[in-house]
Amino acid sequence: MKEQIGELFSLIGDQVRSNILWTLLDGKAYTASELAFNADTSPQNISMHLNKLLQADLVQVERQGRHRYYRYSKPEVAYAVEAVVNLVPQKNNKAISGSHDDPIRHCRTCYDHLAGKVGVLITDSLIKKEFIVPVDNTFDVTFQGERFFLDLGIKINELKNKKRAFARPCLDWSERKHHLAGALGAALLNRMLEQDWIRKKQNTRAILITSKGQHLMYHYFKISV
Known part of the structure; x- marks a missing residue:
């Protein structure tokens, strides 16, 4: 449990990922490009951070046509x-x-x-x-x-x-x-x-x-x- 808590704090402590989570706090779904703009990072870099948040089950992704929209996986986040x-x-x-x-x-x-x-x-x-x-x-x-x-x-x-x-x-x-x-x-x-x-x-x-x-x-x- 201690290791899991440490990993979680390390995950959300990153500046880009904390900016992503802060942006999603308004309840809307965002594309990777929109999150990259809000987190002040490149589209290539945002993909890596989003994948980490997806693996940790902190965000989820929904596909609409050619676009992918990200939001919190659950209200507890x-x-x-x-x-x-x-x-x-x-x-x-x-x-x-x-x-x-x-x-x-x-x-x-x-x-x-x-x-x-x-x-x-x-x-x-x-x-x-x-x-x-x-x-x-x-x-x-x-x-x-x-x-x-x-x-x-x-x-x-x-x-x-x-x-x-x-x-x-x-x-x-x-x-x-x-x-x-x-x-x-x-x-x-x-x-x-x-x-x-x-x-x-x-x-x-x-x-x-x-x-x-x-x-x-x-x-x-x-x-x-």
Whole structure:
């Protein structure tokens, strides 16, 4: 086990591979050429790094016609990447997101769920209202919570049948508090996108909150964003 852990740290500690994993954190699938551009390396070099990540089962590849698209192999990879970022000292992590730091910190996607200040505020509200309850390293949804989420169009029983973690805390690197991840976190993000509470911006993980979203977030969560 110690050797496997050492190999894994060595694998993700490489600058090019860490850049690849950071890029994939937005939940999109990327071609090798796009990942090479984001990792600032050559197409020939990116292939070697991607093969190493494939062999370690950290990424998967999907073929569409002549193109190959890469993404995380499972949500746990995203949680691990986000957790590693939390090891960066607070005084240094302002440089992580580049020049668009403030929007990223305010509201962003973390793989397939909502993160940043807004994601943490929503999670805090759900806990305070006792719609979700922390249990070990997961969240349980109460009876009142099931009714609340159903009002949002989210069916808890269907999510529990998915082959992935149902609801779990994910430590937010910018807020240093937990936001909601897992199938429930993904369903909440998707619902907000479908109902135009929020909108994704191009070429960034930052999320735009619409005027409708501001109103409904206060209505449902009693938060001002």
